[in-house]
Amino acid sequence: MEIDPPASNGNPSAPAGSAAVAAVASAAAAAAPAASKMTQLTESLKLEHQFLRVPFEHYKKSIRANHRVVEKEVSSVISGVGEVADSADVSRDEAVDRLSSLVSRLQGLKRKLEEESRTEHLQAQRCRARLDHLESADSENLSDWNNTRLKRILVDYMLRMSYYDTAVKLAETSNIQDLVDLDVFQEAKRVIDALQNKEVGPALAWCAENKARLKKSKSVFEFQLRLQEFIELVRAENYTRAIAYARKYLAPWGATHMKEVQRVMATLAFKSSTECATYKVLFEPKQWELLVDLFKQEFCRLYGMTVEPLLNIYLQAGLSALKTPYCYEDDCSKEDPLSQESFRKLAMPLPYSKQHHSKLVCYITKELMDTENPPLVLPNGYVYSTKALEEMAKQNDGKITCPRSGLVCNYTDLVKAYIS
Numbered sequence: 001m002e003i004d005p006p007a008s009n010g011n012p013s014a015p016a017g018s019a020a021v022a023a024v025a026s027a028a029a030a031a032a033p034a035a036s037k038m039t040q041l042t043e044s045l046k047l048e049h050q051f052l053r054v055p056f057e058h059y060k061k062s063i064r065a066n067h068r069v070v071e072k073e074v075s076s077v078i079s080g081v082g083e084v085a086d087s088a089d090v091s092r093d094e095a096v097d098r099l100s101s102l103v104s105r106l107q108g109l110k111r112k113l114e115e116e117s118r119t120e121h122l123q124a125q126r127c128r129a130r131l132d133h134l135e136s137a138d139s140e141n142l143s144d145w146n147n148t149r150l151k152r153i154l155v156d157y158m159l160r161m162s163y164y165d166t167a168v169k170l171a172e173t174s175n176i177q178d179l180v181d182l183d184v185f186q187e188a189k190r191v192i193d194a195l196q197n198k199e200v201g202p203a204l205a206w207c208a209e210n211k212a213r214l215k216k217s218k219s220v221f222e223f224q225l226r227l228q229e230f231i232e233l234v235r236a237e238n239y240t241r242a243i244a245y246a247r248k249y250l251a252p253w254g255a256t257h258m259k260e261v262q263r264v265m266a267t268l269a270f271k272s273s274t275e276c277a278t279y280k281v282l283f284e285p286k287q288w289e290l291l292v293d294l295f296k297q298e299f300c301r302l303y304g305m306t307v308e309p310l311l312n313i314y315l316q317a318g319l320s321a322l323k324t325p326y327c328y329e330d331d332c333s334k335e336d337p338l339s340q341e342s343f344r345k346l347a348m349p350l351p352y353s354k355q356h357h358s359k360l361v362c363y364i365t366k367e368l369m370d371t372e373n374p375p376l377v378l379p380n381g382y383v384y385s386t387k388a389l390e391e392m393a394k395q396n397d398g399k400i401t402c403p404r405s406g407l408v409c410n411y412t413d414l415v416k417a418y419i420s
Contacts, residue, residue, distance in 0.1 A: 045134060051152075052130055053304035054181050059123040065209065066116045073109045077102050129178035152179055157311040159185040160296075162192070181303075188299050195292050198232070200225045203295060210302060221298045223253050224291060227264050231282055235272045242268065312346070319347040360419070364388040364403060375417040380407045383417060 080102050084095050137145045151174045158167035159181065171180050187206075194202040207214060207222040214221065226249045233242035250261050263278070270276060272283040281287075300307050319338065327338035327347075337343045360369040362385035369375045375383045382402050392400055393411040401408050 045137065048134060050305055050310070051134075051179075052127070054184060055123060055126045055130060057303045058181075058184050059120065059127060061210075062116065062120050062123060066113065066120070070109070070113065073105065077106055126178045133179055148174070148176060148179070151176060153310045153314065155180040155182075157309045160309045162189070164189060184303060188296070191295055191299075192292055195288055195295065198288055200229050200291075203291070206295075213302060214298065217298075217301060219298055220257070221294055223257060223260075224294060226250055226253070227260065228287060228291060230264055231267065231287070234267045235283060237271075239268060315343075315346060316350055319343060320350045321353050323347050323350055323353050325352065362388050364392075370419070375419070376414040377417050378402055378407060379409055379413055380405050386416075389414065 080098065084090060084098050087095075090098075133148075151170060155167045155171050155176070158164070158170070164185070167180070167185075168182060171177050171182060191202045191206050194200070203225050204222065207225070230242055230245055230250060233239075233245055246261075246265060250264070254261050264282065267279050267282060270279045274280050274283075297307055299305075306313060322336070322338060326332060327336055328344065332339045338347060360375055360383070361367070362369055362373075362375075363382075364384055365388045367373060367385060367387065369383075369385045373385050373387050376386055376389050377383050378400065380402060382404055389400055389411065398411045399408055400411055400414065
């Protein structure tokens with residue numbers, strides 16, 4: 001086998017080699033934007049923790065609940081069988097009746113587990129759908145993927161703001177039901193609606209369902225519900241029931257929350273119309289609003305959600321990069337997002353962006369003006385980029401028209417500005 005020697009500069013194959021190098025360089029240049037997009041996508045996917053965590057936590061919760069039901073029912077049935085077996089004075093017919101009742105109970109448990117199994121299967125499918133969605137992200141379909149992501153964030157915001165019907169409609173029309181947490185927030189909606197109607201029953205039931213995890217996180221939500229229920233009994237001047245309620249439900253919290261218990265017990269000596277500030281606040285309607293806010297915090301913590309809506313978080317992240325003192329001045333550009341009052345309000349608690357160097361952006365092309373694309377000054381003082389003004393001069397026989405003042409001048413009248 002013979003190997004051709006490398007071509008010298010005078011070799012006819014040199015142009016072919018140059019063409020190959022040029023082709024490689026061209027391919028590298030084309031691949032650069034794709035690589036940049038993939039890097040951006042990879043960084044973006046790091047923010048999708050909640051997207052996967054919520055359905056997984058919901059799935060685990062269903063499994064735990066079903067496991068508790070099975071343990072309780074099976075234990076009860078075994079205990080019933082043992083009682084029948086150990087009872088010497090039970091007649092044959094009575095034993096048959098008891099055992100038949102236990103069999104019916106097991107059949108009912110079987111039907112219930114079949115229904116719950118279908119629910120678990122749907123939840124597992126939802127987890128799979130979200131994994132597939134994340135895996136489908138690619139530089140070629142990045143625009144569509146980001147569009148879907150925006151819709152997910154909007155649905156999340158609507159659900160948190162209690163716009164349930166609108167959220168469901170957007171999810172259905174966009175076909176993203178498996179990518180949003182409609183069923184999870186429907187669970188929260190029942191509790192929130194009840195609290196807004198001054199009912200604590202559903203909230204206490206929710207606490208019982210999640211007792212172990214709430215205890216692990218040292219939650220005081222159930223305690224606050226008990227305090228409010230006690231206050232409502234005092235408001236109704238049902239003092240006997242209030243005292244009995246306190247002995248049953250507030251006394252167990254005395255070891256860790258004695259001051260709060262003592263304070264609320266003192267309301268027995270006051271009416272709801274009291275003017276004493278210490279106790280008057282306990283009877284105010286805003287206490288129910290505080291319970292709603294506390295529930296939302298506990299609910300988000302339970303499912304691994306952010307307390308703030310994702311839309312707010314993303315907007316604040318962007319606004320913190322744009323916020324400067326100039327944004328709050330009267331002559332702030334209308335194209336600046338912070339010129340809008342709603343964005344200014346959202347950015348108010350955020351720090352100013354740390355800008356080491358001033359950045360000039362062309363009014364026409366929206367591109368950065370730097371040494372490669374230097375600014376040019378018109379006779380009227382307005383500044384635009386060289387790239388924009390050269391393009392304008394080519395199209396208008398060397399004439400420049402200021403887009404803001406309407407001044408017409410020659411390209412030769414422009415003066416170059418230097419950035420220090």
